[in-house]
Amino acid sequence: xxxxxxxxxxxxxxxxxxxxxxxxxxxxxxxxxxxxxxxxxxxxxxxxxxxxxxxxxxxxxxxxxxxxxxxxxxxxxxxxxxxxxxxxxxxxxxxxxxxxxxxxxxxxxxxxxxxxxxxxxxxxxxxxxxxxxxxxxxxxxxxxxxxxxxxxxxxxxxxxxxxxxxxxxxxxxxxxxxxxxxxxxxxxxxxxxxxxxxxxxxxxxxxxxxxxxxxxxxxxxxxxxxxxxxxxxxxxxxxxxxxxxxxxxxxxxxxxxxxxxxx
Numbered sequence: 489x490x491x492x493x494x495x496x497x498x499x500x501x502x503x504x505x506x507x508x509x510x511x512x513x514x515x516x517x518x519x520x521x522x523x524x525x526x527x528x529x530x531x532x533x534x535x536x537x538x539x540x541x542x543x544x545x546x547x548x549x550x551x552x553x554x555x556x557x558x559x560x561x562x563x564x565x566x567x568x569x570x571x572x573x574x575x576x577x578x579x580x581x582x583x584x585x586x587x588x589x590x591x592x593x594x595x596x597x598x599x600x601x602x603x604x605x606x607x608x609x610x611x612x613x614x615x616x617x618x619x620x621x622x623x624x625x626x627x628x629x630x631x632x633x634x635x636x637x638x639x640x641x642x643x644x645x646x647x648x649x650x651x652x653x654x655x656x657x658x659x660x661x662x663x664x665x666x667x668x669x670x671x672x673x674x675x676x677x678x679x680x681x682x683x684x685x686x687x688x689x690x691x692x693x694x695x696x697x698x699x700x701x702x703x704x705x706x707x708x709x710x711x712x713x714x715x716x717x718x719x720x721x722x723x724x725x726x727x728x729x730x731x732x733x734x735x736x737x738x739x740x741x742x743x744x745x746x747x748x749x750x751x
Contacts, residue, residue: 513586520582525575534567538647541570541654544622545645548630555647562648569651573658577615584611602676602732610669613721617665618658620717625657628709657710660703664718671725672732682733685726693719 528537542555557563576583584607592600637643674680693715700715 510590513590517579517583517586520579521572521575524578525571528571528574528578534571537570537574538567542647542650544626545630545650548627548634549643550634553643555650556644557648558646559648562646566647566651573655577618580611580614605732606669606672610666613665613669614662617661617663620665620713621657621661625661625710625713626654628713629705629707632707632709633705657704661714664699664714665721667718667721668725668728671722672729675729675733682726682730685722685729689722692722696722 528534532540546554557566559565588604588607592603595603634643671685675682675685696718697711697715700711700718704710704714
């Protein structure tokens with residue numbers, strides 16, 4: 489019993505210090521989001537952000553048609569949700585930096601060379617995916633739907649449903665654009681090799697189109713807009729994985745992707 493106590497002695501302090509650091513990092517991330525929220529609330533304001541988010545759909549609605557609110561508090565609640573979502577995206581670099589700063593002390597120097605570029609590139613790719621969805625997918629999908637809608641139907645989407653729909657699409661395209669990061673990580677930790685990824689190219693293409701058919705609306709434009717970039721990003725991920733595997737290898741490791749340093 490005393491031996492167990494001796495083994496655990498001194499471990500509580502580091503554990504508590506890690507919890508305190510985690511708390512501080514979370515507080516800083518929340519403060520960054522709160523500052524971004526306050527700034528966006530002042531300009532362009534929740535109403536302005538709502539109009540910006542609704543613009544791709546409104547532009548393709550029949551003349552005089554607008555979005556409607558079927559819930560009493562939706563005209564206030566939905567713009568606030570949109571502002572919070574925008575604040576999180578604005579503060580995302582700070583949030584990811586806090587994550588990086590928390591895990592960095594426990595990484596080897598060659599692993600730090602991998603993590604920081606991946607954090608930055610994953611942030612950029614997520615934002616690019618959201619922008620791709622906003623500027624190309626939503627307008628194209630809206631135009632496609634209105635082109636096939638019967639003339640006797642007057643479109644008047646509910647703002648809360650539209651917000652949920654758009655948020656889902658943003659997440660889907662943001663995550664889909666992370667394909668290169670997933671490929672790089674899988675190669676670097678040794679789960680798969682670059683040759684295996686090349687051989688599985690056909691399976692990935694089929695899988696990409698199946699995923700696009702499941703997670704996107706039932707229109708050809710949005711499905712192709714998700715599947716084709718995923719296939720292109722898969723190829724880019726294979727190329728980038730080879731570069732990362734060489735640049736982030738441990739100094740004493742064999743020249744093989746996925747090797748870990750001797751511990």
